[in-house]
Amino acid sequence: MPAIPASTKTSLDQRLTLRAKERWPQLVTVRVRYHGQFAYVEGQLTDGGRLPLSAAALRWLGHLLGVGAAGV
Template sequence: MATIPDSTKASFHQRLTEHSRRRWPQLREIHLRYRAGFAYIDGVLPDGEVLRLCRLRYGGSARNWGFAIRLLLSRS
């Protein structure tokens, strides 16, 4: 599995943060975590509750990602 370059992580974080401000104003912020070739995206509500939103699989370029929704059952 391809490792996500630091430059891709930085640009992806910036893009996602800007998008979330426009499209999801109810979120206070977006948290990104990276592990191997995956990016895990969490949304934070104004009261501090963290919503685990999705996991993306890096496909080898900044514009090529696979998508998986995080189910409520997988909150741990």
Template structure:
């Protein structure tokens, strides 16, 4: 698997952070860490709690990433289908899907 270049890592962080600011007010920050072809994305809530959201897999394009949700019940990332019906999509689509699933409990 290809490893994303530094410019793609920077672009990914900017895209996700900007999207989170405008779409997910429950998140005060995003934490993105990279390991090989993967980017792991955690969200920070107002009370300081960190929520594991998703893993993205780089396949050579900054516009389309593979998507895996984090499941707390198994403490694993599992490849998942986005609402678009695909296993890969934009980072913003992946963040929206993960946040819709993981943040709903925090809004109650």
């Protein structure tokens, strides 16, 4: 499976940032790291702590609607 396209990375970053503002006010930022077909999400808390969201490891399935939990 190919790596996640740059346009999809941008879209995912924007969607997660917006969702965090709506649902998780204790998160200052949401950071996404990419490796191959996987995206790993981490949140930074208002107190400076980090919240690795390992349950939010996502796998690219070839199209935007095909992003799903990686099961790690």
